[in-house]
Amino acid sequence: MFSAPKSTSKGQSHRARTFDPEDSKRVKHTRIGVWDLYEEKQPIFGWDIPGTSTLEYYLEITRSLPYVWQMLKDMSSIQNCWIFATLYVIVGLALSVIPAASLWYSGQLLTIIQTAIDTRTVDKDFLVRISAGRTGCAVLGRLLGHAKASLAYPLSNRLKQHYTMHLFHARARLDLPTFEDPAVRRQIEEASHSSRGGVAWDTFSMMVTAVSTAINITSEVSMLVAVLKDQPDGTLLAVICLSQSFLNWFSEIKSAGQGHSVWAATTRNQDYVKMRGLMRVVSLPEHRKEFVAGNLAEYCNTVFREATQRVGYEAGDFPEVWRHWKGRRRLSFASIFKEPWKELPQIVFTLRSMQSPASIPASLASLNLIQTTASNFGFTVYAFAYQFGSIADQLATVRKLYDIVNIPNRIPDGTVPFPEDAQKAKAGIDVEFRNVSFRYPDSEIWALRNVSFKLIPGQLGVIVGANGSGKSTVLKLIMRLYDVEEGEILIDGRDIRTLKLGDLRQSVSVLFQDYTHFPLSIRDNIALGNPSHAANDDQVRLAAKLGGAEEFIERLPEGFDTYLERPVPDHYSALPEGTKTIFGNPVKYGGIRRAADMQSSTGHNLSGGQMQRLAVARTFMRSMVSEDSTVGLLLFDEPSASLDPTAEHGALLSTCACAVGSLSGFLAKDLFERLRQLRGDKTMLFSSHRFGSLTRHADLILYMNDSVIEEAGIHSELLARDGGYARTWKLQAQAFI
Numbered sequence: 001m002f003s004a005p006k007s008t009s010k011g012q013s014h015r016a017r018t019f020d021p022e023d024s025k026r027v028k029h030t031r032i033g034v035w036d037l038y039e040e041k042q043p044i045f046g047w048d049i050p051g052t053s054t055l056e057y058y059l060e061i062t063r064s065l066p067y068v069w070q071m072l073k074d075m076s077s078i079q080n081c082w083i084f085a086t087l088y089v090i091v092g093l094a095l096s097v098i099p100a101a102s103l104w105y106s107g108q109l110l111t112i113i114q115t116a117i118d119t120r121t122v123d124k125d126f127l128v129r130i131s132a133g134r135t136g137c138a139v140l141g142r143l144l145g146h147a148k149a150s151l152a153y154p155l156s157n158r159l160k161q162h163y164t165m166h167l168f169h170a171r172a173r174l175d176l177p178t179f180e181d182p183a184v185r186r187q188i189e190e191a192s193h194s195s196r197g198g199v200a201w202d203t204f205s206m207m208v209t210a211v212s213t214a215i216n217i218t219s220e221v222s223m224l225v226a227v228l229k230d231q232p233d234g235t236l237l238a239v240i241c242l243s244q245s246f247l248n249w250f251s252e253i254k255s256a257g258q259g260h261s262v263w264a265a266t267t268r269n270q271d272y273v274k275m276r277g278l279m280r281v282v283s284l285p286e287h288r289k290e291f292v293a294g295n296l297a298e299y300c301n302t303v304f305r306e307a308t309q310r311v312g313y314e315a316g317d318f319p320e321v322w323r324h325w326k327g328r329r330r331l332s333f334a335s336i337f338k339e340p341w342k343e344l345p346q347i348v349f350t351l352r353s354m355q356s357p358a359s360i361p362a363s364l365a366s367l368n369l370i371q372t373t374a375s376n377f378g379f380t381v382y383a384f385a386y387q388f389g390s391i392a393d394q395l396a397t398v399r400k401l402y403d404i405v406n407i408p409n410r411i412p413d414g415t416v417p418f419p420e421d422a423q424k425a426k427a428g429i430d431v432e433f434r435n436v437s438f439r440y441p442d443s444e445i446w447a448l449r450n451v452s453f454k455l456i457p458g459q460l461g462v463i464v465g466a467n468g469s470g471k472s473t474v475l476k477l478i479m480r481l482y483d484v485e486e487g488e489i490l491i492d493g494r495d496i497r498t499l500k501l502g503d504l505r506q507s508v509s510v511l512f513q514d515y516t517h518f519p520l521s522i523r524d525n526i527a528l529g530n531p532s533h534a535a536n537d538d539q540v541r542l543a544a545k546l547g548g549a550e551e552f553i554e555r556l557p558e559g560f561d562t563y564l565e566r567p568v569p570d571h572y573s574a575l576p577e578g579t580k581t582i583f584g585n586p587v588k589y590g591g592i593r594r595a596a597d598m599q600s601s602t603g604h605n606l607s608g609g610q611m612q613r614l615a616v617a618r619t620f621m622r623s624m625v626s627e628d629s630t631v632g633l634l635l636f637d638e639p640s641a642s643l644d645p646t647a648e649h650g651a652l653l654s655t656c657a658c659a660v661g662s663l664s665g666f667l668a669k670d671l672f673e674r675l676r677q678l679r680g681d682k683t684m685l686f687s688s689h690r691f692g693s694l695t696r697h698a699d700l701i702l703y704m705n706d707s708v709i710e711e712a713g714i715h716s717e718l719l720a721r722d723g724g725y726a727r728t729w730k731l732q733a734q735a736f737i
């Protein structure tokens, strides 16, 4: 809904095991406008101050250290990384002592002033040397700062690239149920979370900054003590100024609101929710068709006006309302005393100067020195706390980054290679369900109950039944996207759980009902049907032809190189009205601009039927066009759902020049017929709502209802039985009369 402030987005989950907004002992509730904010109650000297000690906090750091060590070792494997890293550390450390060196020179200037007051003489050479040193420090500080920023770029890029591959691998290796698990998704999200250059860079720069900050503060404070110990009231002024910067920091942290605490906000104001919904209805292009056709303008205007009046002036996005509320809350005890406290050093100084007017110049110089150092000191600590949140949280992110590559998959791999005989498998494999029952993860409802059937090599099976009866689930279980809960599935007589997963999936081809297209080029989308032949353009084109997709692909301006959805959008400002296309794509303006004056261009829009032909082409790529394909079982989930009749009957395609001898024959026939001819002896299993040509040819029809197989047999048998299948078949037949 909104992005949390930076300091809050880090460092929450692993400390607070659970967060229950209703737990009033631990959670404070505040009503802000239409929003209910729930904040975990925090002890003042608990988590609020980054780096403060508690056992859990240190344990967290201790647990993460081996992973940080691993990260440092991994950095050595990245080209030139250690050179940049070492230089970065050296420059960072050198920078951290510059303020102390400047302070030393300033102290020397103080001594010169003091001597001048006492003796009325100035050592000019010494003054020149000290002034040069002081100026040199400033110049060196600037140069080192520049060098640090210049080193940060190549270093962070190297780390980013390395860990992007790491994250890619970690995500790619997960199976479906593991990937769908919300806990796993969260784990991945947390491991990928980073502000700028990735987790590794953030951690590395945090460590360098932590050490530099420590050196900076220690050296500055000790230098300040050394410089001021002989100055009149130096120590008193230093204490007042440092306490002032502490007060400042404390009030900032408090007013930053939740610091590092856990919080959540929701709105229960139905009028506000409705207002936001209506606002989207009138703003987004996807609703406009129905909005206009449904004549909704007047009704929506009235409802929106009424809802707005009821909500009053309290409506607003949470971040906006929250920011305003925090501004009001900023009037804390610390913030009230902060201002008068600032005047205290001046008051002390004035009192002292009245007592001994001769020391005014020296005192003035030391006051200035102390104030500058104290404000630097406060700023350094605050900047560190703000940038990195908590050290423990940052280090814990590294642990998560490494842990995600070890997330166990829910579907364990088998050990038996499959098939034993590739030629035989290619010519069809058999599949058998024995008393299979299955529930989806975290679901109480049985998706399949006691399902048994057998298809022998070369047979055509069709599963028919109402929505939600379990048809697609049968296909998913054959692919081992999930494992059965009871019973077993056998492929060529072997329990699929014993077979090597890669081999099993290599031998089966599936076209899902809810197939997706990858945000890659059309060529790649088809080629991924058979990754081992992805570079073979002829096969890709043949697969496109067989799937009935070649003709419309060729008509696209970029043909097979067209991206259906470009993963990298072009960005542009508000272009002059006459600009209709840019970079070959139409200029589009959405109802709501996502980022100031930036707008992304999207890819081409294909019809549902064209999209499905692409998906069919990918299936053909996998199963038909390659000589060495080991696919022996073809699964189709509602393959003709969005194909128009022309496409199904191949009329459009009959004009295609066919590349293979017998191709023209079956292009003119209906899709099922084409599939039947192309498959040779491969076993096929369809799930379909449609009865008709497909079921008439089926060797086995499974009529499913409410997760069980109610009837099984061939078309004529099931018609004769006059049960659910016959009823539905007659209903569908009547619809076409």
Ligand SMILES: Nc1ncnc2c1ncn2[C@@H]1O[C@H](COP(=O)(O)OP(=O)(O)OP(=O)(O)O)[C@@H](O)[C@H]1O
Pocket (backbone or CB within 6 Å): 440, 441, 443, 445, 446, 447, 465, 466, 467, 468, 469, 470, 471, 472, 473, 474, 513, 687
């Ligand atoms: N990912 C999932 N998580 C939980 N339940 C699911 C999931 N997918 C399907 N189901 C449930 O499993 C049951 C069987 O679904 P399935 O998709 O196999 O039905 P179907 O016969 O293919 O339906 P349709 O004809 O609409 O595609 C349904 O009750 C459905 O709600």
